[in-house]
């Protein structure tokens with residue numbers, strides 16, 4: 001299996017090379033050259049299997065020879081051993097034909113743990129075998145950063161720098177990033193938005209002298225391995241509701257488009273998915289684009305669902321690549337136009353996107369109302385991101401197709417919003433009950449490429 005860039009100008013790489021490289025050198029994102037197909041029998045064989053067994057069957061065709069079957073199975077087992085629920089990603093019923101996929105039982109209480117715990121294992125195994133060391137830089141609106149720090153802290157072949165928007169993540173998210181004492185992890189609070197953090201990260205990848213000097217790697221969903229690990233729970237949940245003999249739909253709280261893009265890959269592999277519904281907060285560029293074809297950036301408005309406060313939705317580029325018939329030149333041109341503020345999706349490409357995706361947007365007040373309503377009438381305390389998913393799913397679901405809404409974070413990560421809506425302040429699980437007492441370590445940084453690069457170079461010298 002080879003991986004090609006969405007901008008068509010970088011050489012194809014193996015899974016392991018693509019994983020360790022992050023962004024392609026032409027600025028594009030890696031995607032598989034072709035999508036492996038699973039037959040109806042392959043999918044039926046997943047019924048009754050453990051999450052780990054499903055993960056092996058779904059991911060194996062993408063991974064290639066770098067990891068043997070035995071090693072890959074072992075890394076999967078280690079990745080999910082620390083999850084707080086035997087099913088890893090349990091489904092609970094909210095209403096007739098509406099189910100919630102709880103993705104918050106990992107070590108940092110967000111769906112990012114599913115991919116990050118596995119990537120930590122894959123990086124460690126690959127880097128030790130190669131005798132190499134990398135510098136991971138990540139951009140986060142809160143959850144990617146905490147999951148990355150948790151997965152990579154203390155690993156000997158990796159230094160990790162996480163850029164987060166100062167003052168725009170929840171206190172739990174911030175403390176998960178700033179309290180680990182291991183000296184290979186560094187939390188950097190940037191003066192700006194998540195989009196600024198992600199833009200500086202991509203600038204570093206496009207600055208080859210810096211990139212090569214620190215051996216830069218990425219664990220955002222820029223990295224194909226992140227998306228791949230998230231494909232698994234689409235299979236495990238759909239199969240437990242009767243797939244492949246029954247189609248299901250998914251609603252996904254969306255920001256950087258990585259999670260829902262994983263659902264699209266599951267569908268392309270043969271999983272019978274009827275609709276994939278994008279659910280956004282007031283930072284609704286994706287909903288506007290799906291409705292009008294105009295992908296126009298504006299100012300990010302901080303919300304009570306801060307992890308989705310994103311305007312430049314990185315993985316949308318992967319969806320556009322397919323919608324434009326895998327024409328890397330066309331995608332490169334759109335991304336150039338994006339630097340000037342936006343672009344219009346062609347009618348043909350918009351129709352191709354609408355074949356798979358629907359969308360909906362939820363206001364701040366509606367988010368609070370749905371936290372209240374889900375608590376009182378569905379018996380589920382939701383985080384604001386998951387509430388946005390449930391709100392959009394309830395508005396859009398068809399009566400005859402089961403809808404699965406992804407619950408992307410634990411309510412205890414966002415206690416202020418949850419308490420305001422429900423009157424309940426959700427406690428942290430026991431294993432992190434002392435999070436508020438731990439001492440923090442963080443560096444304030446300007447939104448400036450040169451000074452960020454110098455800081456990283458200085459820190460990895462010591």
Ligand SMILES: Cc1ncc(COP(=O)(O)O)c(C=O)c1O
Pocket residue numbers: 110142143144221253254255256257258259260307308385386408409
């Ligand atoms: C809790 C939560 N929900 C939803 C999202 C959006 O997911 P994605 O960026 O993959 O669209 C994020 C951030 O990624 C998140 O942390």
Ligand SMILES: N[C@@H](CCOP(=O)(O)O)C(=O)O
Pocket residue numbers: 139140141142143144145219220221222255256258307308314
């Ligand atoms: N919401 C994310 C933003 C980064 O997304 P990623 O999936 O590209 O890593 C976060 O929590 O940081």
